[in-house]
Amino acid sequence: MSDNHTKYACPMKCEDDKMYDKAGSCPKCGMDLEAVETHDHSEMNHEDGHDHGNSESTEREITQNSTKNNATSAMLDAYFEIKNGLVADSKEKTANGGNSLLTAISKFDMSKLSGETHKEYMEIAESAKEHAEHIIKSPIDHQREHFEALSTDITDLVALLGTDKVVYQDFCPMANNNKGANWLSEVKEIKNPYFGSKMLKCGSVKKQIN
Secondary structure (H helix, E strand, C coil): CCCCCEEEECCCCCCCCCCECCCCECCCCCCECEEEECCCCHHHCCCCCCCHHHHCCCCCCCCCCCCCCHHHHHHHHHHHHHHHHHHCCCHHHHHHHHHHHHHHHHHCCHHHCCHHHHHHHHHHHHHHHHHHHHHHHCCHHHHHHHHHHHHHHHHHHHHHHCCCCCEEEEEECCHHHHCCEEEEECCCCCCCCCCHHHCCCCCEEEEEEC
């Protein structure tokens, strides 16, 4: 059994699970550090052939923010790059979109967020980063699995912070083993990212955001 020692970490994971030896405040977001017992995180590494159950979406209760906010534009553009890569059945273009999303998240200015909004954003961003990382390195069928959960994250992001873009929320009844799945699009025309050229027109517009 490994020795456990008390360390301190930001509850919002601002520093990517960075540990501190003493209690205090997170230098990035200012929240009080929480005491944690250190242990081996190696079991958290995702190997090839891992269980993709982590693509299950998280249910978050977020009221739609109607603010015309351009702060989310870079993340939305990266998401659309992923979506359009899947529409084109291109693993490479989809992976490029994943890289773009990681860059957009890293450059997002969290300093203007406060309280519960900051906490919700951090939760969404951490989940989106994880799915983007898998999208970068996975074959296209697994890219599509992670895109489904990523779509929930980006939809929640738009609901939380708002957007200045016209965005359409689309639905495919046959995705996710016929359970159905949503995605966001910058165009009204249906172009299905879950099946690509196999069923490009499958789906419908559920609603327009903005």
